[in-house]
Amino acid sequence: MAVDDSLLALTAGLRAELPAMISMLDVLVSSESPSDDPARLEATADLVADLGGRLLGLPAVRVPAGGSPALRWDLPAVRCDVGPVVLLAHLDTVWPAGTLARWPFSITGDHATGPGAFDMKAGLVQGLYAMAALTRGGLAHPPVVLLVTADEEIGSPAGRRVVEAAATGAGAVLVLEASADGALKVARKGVGNYHVHFTGRAAHAGLEPEKGINALVAAAQFALALEGLADPAAGTTVTPTRMTAGDTQNTVPARAVLDIDVRAVTVAEQQRVDDALRHFRLPGTATVEVEGGVNRPPLEEDAARELFGLAQRAADRCGLPALSCARVGGGSDGNFTAALGIPTLDGLGAVGAGAHAEGEHVITTAMPERAALLAALIVELSRRS
Numbered sequence: 349m350a351v352d353d354s355l356l357a358l359t360a361g362l363r364a365e366l367p368a369m370i371s372m373l374d375v376l377v378s379s380e381s382p383s384d385d386p387a388r389l390e391a392t393a394d395l396v397a398d399l400g401g402r403l404l405g406l407p408a409v410r411v412p413a414g415g416s417p418a419l420r421w422d423l424p425a426v427r428c429d430v431g432p433v434v435l436l437a438h439l440d441t442v443w444p445a446g447t448l449a450r451w452p453f454s455i456t457g458d459h460a461t462g463p464g465a466f467d468m469k470a471g472l473v474q475g476l477y478a479m480a481a482l483t484r485g486g487l488a489h490p491p492v493v494l495l496v497t498a499d500e501e502i503g504s505p506a507g508r509r510v511v512e513a514a515a516t517g518a519g520a521v522l523v524l525e526a527s528a529d530g531a532l533k534v535a536r537k538g539v540g541n542y543h544v545h546f547t548g549r550a551a552h553a554g555l556e557p558e559k560g561i562n563a564l565v566a567a568a569q570f571a572l573a574l575e576g577l578a579d580p581a582a583g584t585t586v587t588p589t590r591m592t593a594g595d596t597q598n599t600v601p602a603r604a605v606l607d608i609d610v611r612a613v614t615v616a617e618q619q620r621v622d623d624a625l626r627h628f629r630l631p632g633t634a635t636v637e638v639e640g641g642v643n644r645p646p647l648e649e650d651a652a653r654e655l656f657g658l659a660q661r662a663a664d665r666c667g668l669p670a671l672s673c674a675r676v677g678g679g680s681d682g683n684f685t686a687a688l689g690i691p692t693l694d695g696l697g698a699v700g701a702g703a704h705a706e707g708e709h710v711i712t713t714a715m716p717e718r719a720a721l722l723a724a725l726i727v728e729l730s731r732r733s
């Protein structure tokens with residue numbers, strides 16, 4: 349596949365903007381935005397709206413999202429009549445306020461680090477620069493919608509509806525989530541979150557423990573039995589992640605709560621585990637109540653296959669190296685759009701490592717290349733029949 353002169357020029361132009369991209373990343377990382385902190389989310393959304401608005405010469409629209417801020421930019425089509433392309437980004441991070449004090453934004457060589465730099469503030473910067481390059485380059489492209497939500501890291505309780513509304517009728521959804529080693533994500537497991545409540549009966553642990561019903565022991569038995577529900581060969585994991593129980597040192601605990609994280613590759617597997625959890629019988633007499641359920645459906649590979657091929661062609665036209673793909677356990681908002689039947693490709697954001705881990709970092713020199721790849725993929729979508 350031959351390189352395309354106008355896309356080579358677009359890629360070179362973005363490379364020249366690396367310092368500006370890094371300074372935008374610095375400003376965004378330096379505005380802490382934990383998912384559960386409305387004031388900081390609002391302040392960061394204002395910042396994104398301001399920086400993005402100035403870069404694109406186009407104001408962001410605030411989308412009502414039930415208490416969580418959301419921003420949307422609409423770039424009109426240029427000489428193209430195919431359906432819109434939706435870019436998904438989120439501005440919230442998993443890092444609590446105050447993290448910056450011990451871990452400020454910094455750059456060493458071509459590594460940029462700071463809370464949320466990799467997941468996914470660098471992806472957001474790349475998305476904005478890709479749109480700016482498209483606007484400047486005058487290349488034919490479909491309408492582009494950039495949607496920025498603020499609750500992705502907690503499962504998108506408010507953002508989900510906004511994401512689904514934007515994706516409905518779209519030709520493709522491109523997710524700007526971080527990418528380990530640059531691999532695009534063609535499949536993501538579905539996610540289930542469960543809170544199982546155990547109720548027993550309190551009793552004095554010294555005087556008459558036999559009159560108690562030990563909720564802690566019931567929860568522990570339940571946790572051990574979960575192994576039988578997992579199916580490693582099918583990619584299904586059922587992981588007890590947190591247990592709380594007991595009030596005092598000398599009381600048989602009357603209450604316990606067990607949290608469970610479920611991941612599965614197919615909807616059928618999600619359903620199998622869900623049924624099994626709800627009908628699980630414990631040997632003892634504690635009562636069990638299952639709360640929660642499937643949070644995100646899986647992003648099955650069918651939804652991404654065509655787009656991955658187009659992305660590879662886009663990389664070729666920009667003179668970029670071949671792309672690799674990955675199948676991962678973590679869910680994203682792309683799971684929701686794939687479940688609607690909209691072709692969805694994920695992992696188009698920053699290249700780097702360490703999502704959700706202290707020290708997460710972005711390869712800065714890859715930022716312009718990923719922005720170019722994204723812009724070229726959008727151009728490629730205009731040629732799709």
Ligand SMILES: [Zn+2]
Pocket residue numbers: 438467468500525526
């Ligand atoms: Zn993310």
